[in-house]
Amino acid sequence: MNDSTLPRRFGFWTATLVTVASMVGVGILTTSGYIIRSTESPSTLLLLWIVGGVVSLAGALTFAELATLLPLAGGDYVFVRRAYGDGVGFMYGWATLLLGFAGPTAVIAHAMVVYSLLPLRARWIDGGGTWGEWITPTVASIVIMMLTLVHCRGQRSSSLLQNATTTLKLALLLAFVIAGLSVGTGDWNHFSQGQPLSKQSMPVAISSLVYVFYGYSGWNASAYIAGEINDTAKTLPRAILAGCGLVTLLYLAINVIYIFAIPSDGLREVEMQQVEAIAETASRALFGSVISEPLSVLIGLTILASVSAYLLTGSRICYAMASDDLFPSYAKRVSPVRETPVAAVLTMGVSAILLLWGSQIIAGAADAFASLLNFTTVGLVLLTSLAVSSVFVLRRRVLRSSDYTMPWYPLPPVFFLLATGVLMAFAFMQSPGPTLWGTLAVLSGGPVYWLLKRQR
Numbered sequence: 001m002n003d004s005t006l007p008r009r010f011g012f013w014t015a016t017l018v019t020v021a022s023m024v025g026v027g028i029l030t031t032s033g034y035i036i037r038s039t040e041s042p043s044t045l046l047l048l049w050i051v052g053g054v055v056s057l058a059g060a061l062t063f064a065e066l067a068t069l070l071p072l073a074g075g076d077y078v079f080v081r082r083a084y085g086d087g088v089g090f091m092y093g094w095a096t097l098l099l100g101f102a103g104p105t106a107v108i109a110h111a112m113v114v115y116s117l118l119p120l121r122a123r124w125i126d127g128g129g130t131w132g133e134w135i136t137p138t139v140a141s142i143v144i145m146m147l148t149l150v151h152c153r154g155q156r157s158s159s160l161l162q163n164a165t166t167t168l169k170l171a172l173l174l175a176f177v178i179a180g181l182s183v184g185t186g187d188w189n190h191f192s193q194g195q196p197l198s199k200q201s202m203p204v205a206i207s208s209l210v211y212v213f214y215g216y217s218g219w220n221a222s223a224y225i226a227g228e229i230n231d232t233a234k235t236l237p238r239a240i241l242a243g244c245g246l247v248t249l250l251y252l253a254i255n256v257i258y259i260f261a262i263p264s265d266g267l268r269e270v271e272m273q274q275v276e277a278i279a280e281t282a283s284r285a286l287f288g289s290v291i292s293e294p295l296s297v298l299i300g301l302t303i304l305a306s307v308s309a310y311l312l313t314g315s316r317i318c319y320a321m322a323s324d325d326l327f328p329s330y331a332k333r334v335s336p337v338r339e340t341p342v343a344a345v346l347t348m349g350v351s352a353i354l355l356l357w358g359s360q361i362i363a364g365a366a367d368a369f370a371s372l373l374n375f376t377t378v379g380l381v382l383l384t385s386l387a388v389s390s391v392f393v394l395r396r397r398v399l400r401s402s403d404y405t406m407p408w409y410p411l412p413p414v415f416f417l418l419a420t421g422v423l424m425a426f427a428f429m430q431s432p433g434p435t436l437w438g439t440l441a442v443l444s445g446g447p448v449y450w451l452l453k454r455q456r
Contacts, residue, residue, distance in 0.1 A: 113136045152346065
């Protein structure tokens, strides 16, 4: 077997579940807490998640066409490189490795450990002094490395793990919704509390939309494994749209439970840990600590699916860049036994662990999560916007090999770019520091590409 060829063995369900697993992760389990605290408006909370779903759907429609035009492993890196050239392609791939996959992998692994160990924190970890501060990144690193080794075993192991962990995650979240509505001690009057969206509250709402955008990130995940999907032109668009639609409905249902459980001002005076672990806070209000503590552990375990998905899809960026001679050649080697790019998978795992510990050391234990989250979100907005814009170039440049075309063109990509443009403009005005660092991280690939090209 050629060392740069990947077999097409992933079907509709695996591609759909990769999309779902990449989207449903730390976002919906943390960011709604920030929104509830800042807006204190149930109607605004639901509106923001609806808007986020529509924006994601517009991006998904665009990516479905891009992925059928260029059904190759590497996803949007391939789109950007073909549309704008090697230099921009390298910069995009470089930033995507850092901000789109390694960073979120570290964020999600951190959140997974926080949720899983939350019942033990007051009795054990918080009393451990310095040792207690380091337990989270230590356990998160072990989790990342174990999943990395699983994906190194081959596509069959990757597919089985992805399907199993995603199915478990969806089952638990659906059970949380159903149990909350049927036996939870919430209050429907919470929905009439707070103030509706107004001109005065609009800036806060737009700022909160940044959290929503992060919560929906991952809707393009199955495009990264397009080169390994059976009947790509038929399977991939269906998988992207199905995954995006399922997640939007699930997010709205989960937010309904949050509102049902917590009054509009219920997070105003609580500790930030309770805001970040919004699902645990809501379950405690609905069921009491006897149920909320084991549920917190289960929620943490469900996030395992997202860590797995980011490692799987991100490694294909390494593989695609190496195949184009824009990354060290070791990353394009495909194991003749495992039939998977082992070196690329290991690169992603090690990168995520380095970012995890870097944020812990630089920002400190208390701010490590927020530091990684802020660092990645701005980059994700910039990167996905650049990838979506490539459809205008590739529609004219690439010979169409399938019958799929996005409906209502060019409205979906135009709407997506306008929405993300508003987000970036507002981010620069409200939070210039994190926005600047995220932008510089995206642009940092330029000098690296120049140095590599000069060495050749």
